[in-house]
Amino acid sequence: MRILAIPGSVRRGSHNARLLRHVAERAPEGVEVELWDGLKSIPPYDEDDDTEFPPRPVVELREAIAQADGLLFATPEYNGSVPGVLKNAIDWASRPRATTPLQNKPAAVIGASTGAFGAVWAQTELRKVLSTAGARVVDAGLPLAKVHEVFDEFGDLRPGEHDQQIEVVLAALTGAVDARRELAAAA
């Protein structure tokens, strides 16, 4: 099973990218969590460019989503919501609407912030955006607050309660993927 992990910030040392690497290291056997680092290359959505031949990074994003069994987003929170760069990528991925690779794609949302609430608003809004785009978004999430205090001197997440919640999120996501496979097999 292949899970595409998409961080919502692009800076080097992104807390959310680190969080996803932490998740990848704890993925159960048979589950491969692949970090996608193409967010910065996605151009601003422009309907004039949304043609039969879209920008190459967009093609790669759509293919990466199509080839993944599930999606795991980790988002920070900017001004109480989803970072524009991440929303922009989802807007591209949601098109063409009739053939979006997001349709019925199992997806989970987690998030980390240096604040006290762990990007909980951004996670809620990201779930709304993904659901509206057609994805199957699982309920389980992880608001990881004061994330800068959770990393050790090597930049790794210290063990903690978040690890149990990560297991819950991964179980929900892989469960949705399994259910989808069973449906496809029965069809």
Next chain:
Amino acid sequence: MSTTQIAPSVPVGTWSVDAVHSNANFEVEHGGLSVFRGGFKPVDAKLISDEDGLTLEGSVAVDTITVDDENIRPHLLSPDFFDVERNPAVRFRSTEISGEADDLTVSGELSMAGFTVPVQARGRVRGPVSLGDHGDKLALSLEATIDRTAFGMVWQMELPGGHDALANDVRLLVDLELAKE
């Protein structure tokens, strides 16, 4: 099957849908103000008239849904609404049909989005008429109002004016042309 009062103008036999001349549409209030419409096509349906009365069965494939705004369609197919992958069809089966030809009451069960809920429709049946080589035809028109939240479709957004984006009540409008087998 419960006792039914047979609509007098439905001769005994099996009446199958003429899909070209049949429709299954829905209407839902948008923003507390206007009407948003959509539909499914083709409609599969069969009306059986026998000594026990009338029985109606019908279904549509969810992925045939059409709405005016193509941007909304993937959301309607998603788990927030029909969850097409897990529930590819909408099905109806009557449990009782009673009344007169121009004032029918059709009770039955509607299965949609993983839920099966009793519904009641009102409508009328016209015909039969003979269309020569095309045989005998009936027309059956039905309307029902359902609560979409009973089918797990609880999605909602509040508009700036305070209205809900989408009403919970959804009006179903089914028009069938049926040919005698």
